Amino acid sequence: MTTPLSHGDGPLYADPSANHAREFFRTKPRALVDKLMSVKDAVTCFVHDGDYVAVGGFGADRLSSAVCHEIVRQQKQNLTLSGHTATHDFQILAAGNLTGHGKLIARVDAAYIIGLEARGLSPHARRVMESGEVESTEWSNYVLAARFKAAAMGLSFLPVRSMLGTDTFRHSAAKEILCPFTGDKLLAIPACYPDVGVIHVHEADRFGNCRIRGTTVADPDLARASKKLIVTCERLIPSDDIRSDPTRTVVPFYCVDAVCEVPFGSYPGNMPYEYFSDEEHLRHWLEVENDPVEYKKFIDKYIFGVSDFAEYLQLCGGLPRLQKLRQEEFLLNRGR
Amino acid sequence: MYNPMELMICCAARLLENGSTVAVGTGAPCAAAMLAQRTKAPELVTFYEAGGVAPLLPTMPISVGDSRTFYRAVMATSMADVMETCQRGMMDYTFLGGAQIDPFGNLNSTMIGKDYKKPKVRLPGSGGANDLASFCWRILVLTNHDRRRFVEKVDFLTTPGYLTGPGAREAAGLPPGTGPYRVITDLAIMGYHETTKRMEVLNLHPGITLEQVQANTGFVIAAREPLLTTAPPSEAELRILRDEVDPLRYIIGRG
Numbered sequence: 001m002t003t004p005l006s007h008g009d010g011p012l013y014a015d016p017s018a019n020h021a022r023e024f025f026r027t028k029p030r031a032l033v034d035k036l037m038s039v040k041d042a043v044t045c046f047v048h049d050g051d052y053v054a055v056g057g058f059g060a061d062r063l064s065s066a067v068c069h070e071i072v073r074q075q076k077q078n079l080t081l082s083g084h085t086a087t088h089d090f091q092i093l094a095a096g097n098l099t100g101h102g103k104l105i106a107r108v109d110a111a112y113i114i115g116l117e118a119r120g121l122s123p124h125a126r127r128v129m130e131s132g133e134v135e136s137t138e139w140s141n142y143v144l145a146a147r148f149k150a151a152a153m154g155l156s157f158l159p160v161r162s163m164l165g166t167d168t169f170r171h172s173a174a175k176e177i178l179c180p181f182t183g184d185k186l187l188a189i190p191a192c193y194p195d196v197g198v199i200h201v202h203e204a205d206r207f208g209n210c211r212i213r214g215t216t217v218a219d220p221d222l223a224r225a226s227k228k229l230i231v232t233c234e235r236l237i238p239s240d241d242i243r244s245d246p247t248r249t250v251v252p253f254y255c256v257d258a259v260c261e262v263p264f265g266s267y268p269g270n271m272p273y274e275y276f277s278d279e280e281h282l283r284h285w286l287e288v289e290n291d292p293v294e295y296k297k298f299i300d301k302y303i304f305g306v307s308d309f310a311e312y313l314q315l316c317g318g319l320p321r322l323q324k325l326r327q328e329e330f331l332l333n334r335g336r
Numbered sequence: 337m338y339n340p341m342e343l344m345i346c347c348a349a350r351l352l353e354n355g356s357t358v359a360v361g362t363g364a365p366c367a368a369a370m371l372a373q374r375t376k377a378p379e380l381v382t383f384y385e386a387g388g389v390a391p392l393l394p395t396m397p398i399s400v401g402d403s404r405t406f407y408r409a410v411m412a413t414s415m416a417d418v419m420e421t422c423q424r425g426m427m428d429y430t431f432l433g434g435a436q437i438d439p440f441g442n443l444n445s446t447m448i449g450k451d452y453k454k455p456k457v458r459l460p461g462s463g464g465a466n467d468l469a470s471f472c473w474r475i476l477v478l479t480n481h482d483r484r485r486f487v488e489k490v491d492f493l494t495t496p497g498y499l500t501g502p503g504a505r506e507a508a509g510l511p512p513g514t515g516p517y518r519v520i521t522d523l524a525i526m527g528y529h530e531t532t533k534r535m536e537v538l539n540l541h542p543g544i545t546l547e548q549v550q551a552n553t554g555f556v557i558a559a560r561e562p563l564l565t566t567a568p569p570s571e572a573e574l575r576i577l578r579d580e581v582d583p584l585r586y587i588i589g590r591g
Contacts, residue, residue, distance in 0.1 A: 160423070
C-alpha cells in the first residue's frame with residue numbers, strides 16, 4: 001500500500017539550514033565574560049524587529065515574564081513567535097497587537113496558543129488571532145520541542161511519528177519521508193534555530209551557566225538552538241558554586257548572551273520550589289480582556305506605565321503578596 | 337447520590353489497570369488517575385507532558401507543568417523525554433478532549449469555522465494532544481455529550497482518531513495498534529466497532545436511554561450488543577473521590 005508522500009502547506013518561518021546556523025555559531029562569542037545586564041538592555045541589544053523569538057518554560061510555569069513585558073514595552077514589531085505551550089507568554093506579547101502600538105506578533109508557529117490551560121481562553125489573544133492580522137503554521141508541542149532538539153543537534157531536520165494524517169500536518173511545514181532502513185513513513189520536521197531565545201532559570205552565574213530545578217520542559221534544547229539567548233534568573237550565584245557542582249549546570253555559558261537577575265521573574269506564573277502562580281492576578285487579567293477599553297487601561301497601568309518588572313511586582317502587591325505565594329508553593333496555606 | 341462528573345471520573349478510573357502507564361492532564365483525567373491509584377490501581381504510573389513522572393500529588397495541579405505535577409515524583413524531566421517514552425511504545429493510556437469529536441474519534445481543538453486564515457473561533461491548537469494520540473496505545477476521551485461536540489465532521493482535524501476509518505492510521509504512518517479506545521460522557525460509555533472503527537455505545541449510564549444518546553449525538557450511533565448499564569459509583573469510590581481526591585470540589589463541583 002504505497003501512497004504518494006505529501007507535505008504541509010504552511011509557511012516555514014525559520015531557516016532550517018544547519019550550515020547557515022554553523023556560520024552564525026562560528027561567530028558567536030565563546031569567551032567567559034561577564035554578561036550581567038538589565039532586562040531593558042538585554043531586550044534592546046538582542047531582540048530586533050522581525051526576529052523569530054522562542055520563550056521557554058511551560059506556559060506560565062517558569063516563564064520569563066520580565067522579558068515578555070519588556071518586549072511589549074519597547075514596542076518591538078513584526079516578530080515571529082514559537083507558540084510552544086504559549087499561555088501567559090502569548091497573552092503578554094499579544095498586548096502589542098490591536099492596542100495602538102503597531103503589530104508585535106506577525107507570525108506564529110502554533111502548537112498551543114491563546115489558552116491558559118484550565119483557566120480558559122484569553123479574549124484578547126483570541127481577538128488578535130481571529131482578526132486575521134497574524135499568520136500561523138500549525139504544529140504540536142512535542143514537534144516544536146523536537147524542532148529545537150534538531151537545531152541543538154546541529155541538524156536541519158528530525159523524523160517523528162506524530163501529526164501524520166491530520167489537518168495539523170496539512171497546515172504545518174513538515175514533510176512525509178520514508179525511513180531509508182525500514183521503509184516506514186515518518187514525518188520530517190525542520191530544525192528551528194530561533195533568532196533569540198528567552199528562558200527563566202533558578203540560578204545563574206554572571207557568565208550564564210544556568211541551573212534549573214524541576215522539569216526542564218524544552219529549555220536545554222531551546223537554549224542551544226537559539227542564536228542569541230537571554231537568561232533571567234531568580235538568583236545570581238557565584239561562579240564557584242557552579243564549579244563546585246557542575247552536574248547541575250543545564251545550560252552552559254557559551255550559549256548565553258545576557259544574564260539578568262530578576263527575583264520573582266516568573267510572576268504571575270509558578271516558579272517550582274520558589275512560589276506558586278498568582279491565580280487571582282491571572283483571573284483578573286483574563287476578565288479585564290473582555291472589555292477592550294478596560295484592557296487598554298490595564299496594560300497601560302501594568303506594562304507601559306512602569307519602567308521595569310520590579311515596579312510591576314510592586315503594583316501587584318509587592319513582597320507581602322509574593323511571600324504568600326511562596327507559602328502556597330510550600331503547601332502551607334491548605335485549608336486557611 | 338452522585339453527580340454526572342463523579343460518575344464519569346469513576347468510569348475513567350475503572351478503565352486504568354494496575355501497573356499501567358497513563359499520560360494525564362489537569363482536571364477530570366487527573367482526578368480519575370488519582371482515584372484509580374487509591375482503588376484498584378495503586379501502581380498506576382502517571383506522566384505529565386511538561387516532564388513530571390509519577391508524582392504523589394498533594395493537590396490538584398492547575399497547569400500540566402506546575403510544581404504539583406512533579407511533587408515527590410520519581411523524575412522531573414523534559415517534554416521530549418515524556419513524549420519519546422510514548423513514541424517508544426511505553427504509554428498505555430492517554431486522556432484527551434476537544435471542542436469536537438467525530439465518529440472515528442478524531443478531535444478538533446484548533447478552530448471553529450471554515451477559513452483557517454480567519455477562524456470564527458480560534459482555539460489553542462494541538463498542544464501535546466496530537467503527539468499523545470499518535471503514540472499512546474489507547475486513547476480515552478472524557479467529555480460532555482451534546483450535538484455541538486459530537487459531529488459528523490470536525491471543522492479541523494487536530495488530533496488523530498481512526499482518521500477516515502479502518503487501516504487509515506497505519507496508511508498515514510502512525511504506529512500500528514494505537515488508536516481511540518473509549519469515550520466517557522455524562523450519558524454513556526462508547527467504544528469503537530472492531531471492523532468499521534466507528535464509535536458505538538457500550539454502556540448506558542443509569543436512567544439513560546439509547547434514544548437520549550442518539551438525540552445528543554450529531555451522527556448515527558449504533559449500540560454494541562449486549563448493551564450494558566454502567567454500575568453507579570460505589571460508596572468507597574465516592575468517599576475517596578470526595579474526601580481525598582478533590583476535597584475542594586474543583587472538578588466534581590462542576591458536575
